Amino acid sequence: MTPLDLDDDACVLVLTGAGASADSGIPTFRDAKGLWRTHRFEDVASPDAFRRDPTLVWQFYSERRAGVLKAQPNAGHHALAKLEARLGARFLLATQNVDGLHGRAGSERLLEIHGNLLKTRCSSCRRPPFEDTDVYDESPPFCGECQARGKTALLRPHIVWFGESLDPEHLRTLESFMVDAGRRLRFVAVGTSGNVWPAAGLVDVARRVGGRSWLVNAEPAANASAFDHFVCGKSAEVLPAFLGVA
Ligand SMILES: NC(=O)c1ccc[n+]([C@@H]2O[C@H](COP(=O)([O-])OP(=O)(O)OC[C@H]3O[C@@H](n4cnc5c(N)ncnc54)[C@H](O)[C@@H]3O)[C@@H](O)[C@H]2O)c1
Ligand SMILES: [Zn+2]
Structure with a gap:
């Protein structure tokens, strides 16, 4: 394997997907043991599902919360935090993962573009998302701040559901990092199947600004041919070796 x-003056943008947390x-x-084999996503991960059955949605996310609380960051998460410490502002990490493991490994220049399982927000008012490790397996929680104003509103997981948009601030940060880097850009996608947009399109933006791209994945992803280099592995x-921080 040739290291990155x-x-x-290299500027490194890393995009991670579910494969980065598989270890x-x-x-x-979508892997054989994947979550979506036991739950239809329409039933648990959309605004409609939450309106229809908030208890089921909270049960699903509470179970996943319990799962990530038991998990530990792996050597891949730690390697990314080490590279950030070396590159500073010339590094940015965008993750599709909602497990919070990058933050726990020490990553700070981090965009959790699909949200975070260990955060909760109000489904109605604009109070900021807050850290929450509680499990709600019997009934969904209500917003205390809305209640204080005489309103009733449910709290919801801080997750970007199917049919919802990404935070425009995240998209702006990503775009300006890539455009500013231009030919200095090294784009590395790790453990992502290349099916989920708009993240799957970042490789095309990298090419457009003149940067180079690598895919690190356990198997060729759907958009593997769009990358300049493919590193097959877990x-x-x-x-650690690929990023030169072993
Ligand atoms: N950990 C999490 O937070 C988590 C877990 C499941 C799903 N999700 C959500 O579901 C969506 C899934 O899309 P996706 O593209 O991220 O995932 P995906 O499951 O569609 O694809 C994962 C990819 O990783 C590869 N892979 C599996 N094990 C690997 C390993 N050890 N090392 C490297 N690659 C490995 C697989 O071959 C596959 O191509 C995302 O939007 C994400 O928000 C998040
Ligand atoms: Zn509220």
């Missing part, structure tokens, strides 16, 4: 080429024991999206085994 990090000459002096921490968290099931991926994230926890491959990333």
Whole structure:
């Protein structure tokens, strides 16, 4: 394996997907043991599902909360935090994962573009999302701040559901990092199947601004041919040496 080429002014954007947490024991999206084999996503991960049956939705996310609380960051998460410590503002990490493991490994220049399982927000008012490790397996929680104003509103997981948009601030940060980097950009996608948009399109943006791209994945992803280089392997085994931080 040829390590990532990090000459002096390289700017590294990393996108991680469910495969980056597979070595921490968290099931991926479409793999055989994946979560969506036991639950139809329409029933648990959309605004309609939440309106229809908030108890079921909270049960599903409470179970996943309990799962991520038991998991530990793996060598791939730690390698990314080490590379960030070396590159500072020339590094950015965007993750599709909602397990919070990058933050626990020490990553700070981090965009959790699909939200975070360990955060909750109000479904109605604009109070900021807050850390929450509680499990709600019998009835869904209500917003205390709305209640204080005489309103009734449910709390919801801080997750971007199917049919919802990404935070425009995240998209702006990603775009300006890529445009500013231009030819210095090294785009690395790790453990992502290349099916979920708009993240799957970042490789095309990288090419457009003149950067180069690598895919690190356990198998060729749907958009593998769009990358300049493919590194086949497991994230926890491959990333430390590939990123030069072993
Ligand atoms: N950990 C999490 O937070 C988590 C888990 C499941 C799903 N999700 C959500 O579901 C969606 C899934 O899309 P996706 O593209 O991220 O995942 P995906 O499950 O569709 O694809 C995962 C990819 O990772 C590869 N892979 C599996 N194990 C690997 C390993 N050890 N090292 C490297 N690659 C490995 C698989 O071959 C596959 O191509 C995302 O939007 C995400 O928000 C998140
Ligand atoms: Zn509220």
